[in-house]
């Protein structure tokens with residue numbers, strides 16, 4: 001493994017340094033049919049799950065084939081995607097805002113050949129490399145985060161639960177049978193990097209034990225005031241602790257006030273809180289970002305805890321499946337999951353989805369909690 | 382022969398959805414074989430060790446990455462996330478495993494030539510593992526060592542004319558929906574302004590100067606395909622001010638069953654024949670549509686531009702011609718004081734190069750937040766702490782009813798002294814002249 005220089009000179013680091021050039025300009029990468037018709041599209045159709053056609057004022061058409069992507073992908077896989085794009089799409093390809101891959105061609109015959117090719121590609125283990133779907137009133141890719149692959153604050157994994165959930169919901173990735181599109185997302189801790197607070201169904205990693213305190217190192221590794229300011233419930237305060245025969249500056253955590261968010265650990269490496277039995281998953285539902293009919297909504301907590309069950313998180317995926325089926329059976333056409341739950345009432349939502357209602361689901365965070373209780377005699381038995 | 386046994390991860394190779402485990406294994410095998418004689422600059426077996434450490438996490442139910450990590454390239458204060466494994470003896474291939482953020486192109490369109498170049502670079506100087514893409518938008522290169530960071534940056538900038546993305550307390554990488562490039566609903570060119578503002582604010586993106594992170598996202602219409610309203614401190618959502626364009630012939634096409642509603646999005650189930658009254662008119666949130674005598678009419682003045690009717694009948698209904706965007710501010714995740722979505726600040730603004738009016742709003746917000754924002758306080762939290770009125774004052778925007786969902790119901794109303802005749806300086810003795818003690 002001999003070191004090979006790029007030309008960078010570590011003795012004169014600022015010499016020949018190029019900075020602030022930003023990204024590549026978007027239009028360098030447009031396929032010709034996109035460049036020509038940009039801003040002049042008339043309408044579109046979804047020909048079948050995963051396949052769209054857009055028709056321009058000029059009469060030009062562009063066919064798009066949307067394929068599932070694992071998001072975590074290797075250069076070997078990206079090169080295979082490039083090979084397909086070279087073969088059918090003139091060397092152009094794009095990714096969506098939900099990490100699906102889209103291949104575009106300008107005529108129907110090429111589109112059919114492309115689809116046939118894509119359907120035949122599988123990994124050695126048997127999974128599809130580029131399954132076609134993700135359009136219309138179905139389930140599309142799951143927006144997710146780093147998990148145990150790369151982050152230090154997770155309470156669950158990301159790639160594993162996502163794979164397990166999408167295996168369970170796979171038929172809805174390739175179908176349009178739901179009342180409206182159903183967006184699932186996952187965050188492995190409540191920093192919620194991504195779309196967990198605004199998705200139809202959200203999987204959220206959660207801790208249930210207060211942080212451990214590494215008193216011996218805490219003052220050396222942390223800015224104590226930052227750790228104190230990091231706590232939403234003011235559970236952290238400064239303290240002096242005797243370690244061996246030395247008195248050191250540290251913090252104390254009022255365990256009755258801690259709700260295990262982990263934000264103090266984000267700020268202070270000496271306050272770890274991950275735990276095999278304590279950690280697990282919270283399920284939230286009913287969020288959306290579009291303004292269609294109803295306004296955007298936050299997702300709400302409906303299952304307070306499911307244990308981590310690597311590698312396939314069976315209870316989590318089974319619960320999600322039950323919610324999807326209840327929604328599919330109960331909602332009206334165009335109704336998002338949150339619209340449905342609000343129309344029938346949350347008490348009825350819990351019945352239909354066969355979910356237990358526990359005290360954890362009642363908001364108790366500051367003043368706004370009051371507005372989530374029921375100031376009315378209107379309810380269903 | 383794999384370096385570490387992965388009985389738990391192996392169970393994620395079955396099932397139809399693309400398996401990240403199979404993909405990682407194929408990369409590990411490709412590095413082991415090294416058909417192209419690449420002089421790998423990080424351990425050849427790093428992907429094996431990544432699988433090994435992940436398997437250990439599956440066994441222990443906890444992460445095996447150490448806290449934090451501060452690395453980077455000279456001249457920048459962000460763009461690289463340092464990462465170290467907490468079991469370096471067992472998994473030396475991932476002892477250092479830093480992430481680099483590469484600023485993606487608008488709409489995430491690529492040529493294969495560009496992608497293949499990036500792949501060659503990343504296979505040579507990194508693990509060959511990526512995220513396509515991070516949720517902010519960047520291409521994420523997962524896993525390289527500290528000495529490679531400058532080398533990769535040098536090649537990126539010198540050979541590929543490509544910069545890093547953002548991280549830290551600064552402007553993060555902006556991103557956009559596909560917009561006008563391939564969507565008939567786009568009310569402005571999301572890619573053009575996203576690119577222009579990314580270039581304009583390169584300094585703010587690469588060198589943290591803010592109280593906390595700050596994000597821009599650009600949606601071409603209120604469908605919000607890049608979810609700007611939930612995931613950006615300033616969300617730009619396209620809209621229009623004039624009439625929805627109605628093609629009555631095409632409306633008849635929908636009513637007659639010639640065109641599928643919602644472009645065929647519900648084709649997987651029999652919902653009965655299209656019923657324009659039930660599926661469009663009755664669902665319009667402002668009840669401003671009617672269908673009489675075979676003609677569709679919209680009372681534009683009452684339309685809130687929710688997109689529903691256009692989404693259902695894309696061939697018959699089209700966005701208006703007087704286009705621009707709304708700007709909403711303050712979206713954030715729960716930490717610390719609760720999640721927020723963007724709140725409407727500018728109901729309508731034209732989106733035209735060189736975007737001066739929009740830049741004025743952005744910079745006024747920054748001036749205020751950079752001065753007043755506390756350490757690690759998001760814009761949304763500053764607005765809560767100092768009040769929406771303060772935001773209006775600092776951006777010189779006149780309060781209008783559109784700024785609220787509803788007026789306040791508590792009467793704890795602040796007045797400024799100069800709004801009240803006579804001011805606040807009063808004499809108790811004068812008061813006592815009329816009201817005895």
Ligand code: HEM
Nearest residue numbers: 095096097098099100140290292558559564604605606692
């Ligand atoms: C029928 C009209 C619609 C059209 C033509 C349309 C078009 C598109 C396009 C072109 C994309 C890919 C964008 C990109 O990745 O950059 C997309 C993705 C998306 N759209 Fe829409 N959209 C429509 C309706 C909606 C509606 C009604 C919603 C929400 C209620 C919505 C939410 C989204 C979301 C969340 C994505 C990301 C999906 C993914 O990448 O897999 N869209 N849409």
Ligand code: HEM
Nearest residue numbers: 146150151152153482515516517518519521547548553554
């Ligand atoms: C612990 C392990 C961590 C890993 C593996 C990690 C990795 C990543 C990755 C891959 C992204 C996507 C980037 C993009 O799309 O541009 C990301 C985004 C982000 N990370 Fe981290 N991160 C970690 C820790 C942190 C910490 C400690 C913070 C803040 C205190 C943080 C804040 C963020 C934020 C705010 C984003 C979204 C904004 C952005 O991408 O620019 N992350 N992270």
Ligand code: HEM
Nearest residue numbers: 144145146191192193194266515516517612713714716717
């Ligand atoms: C108030 C605090 C935070 C808010 C509002 C927030 C919000 C977000 C949002 C909206 C995203 C999606 C990125 C995008 O689409 O722009 C994101 C991504 C991310 N954030 Fe945060 N975040 C917060 C705090 C943190 C913290 C404290 C961390 C880490 C400790 C973190 C780590 C990340 C990571 C890793 C990602 C990207 C994940 C990926 O792409 O794999 N965030 N954040």
Ligand code: SF4
Nearest residue numbers: 146151154188189193
């Ligand atoms: S959600 Fe939490 S654990 Fe997951 S990547 Fe983001 S910061 Fe890390």
Ligand code: SF4
Nearest residue numbers: 231258259261262264
């Ligand atoms: S985990 Fe959260 S609630 Fe508990 S002490 Fe830390 S910051 Fe406070």
Ligand code: SF4
Nearest residue numbers: 558564567601602606
């Ligand atoms: S946000 Fe609107 S303009 Fe942008 S891709 Fe989605 S539907 Fe089209």
Ligand code: SF4
Nearest residue numbers: 665684685687688690
């Ligand atoms: S856009 Fe929405 S509010 Fe406006 S007419 Fe159509 S359905 Fe009604």
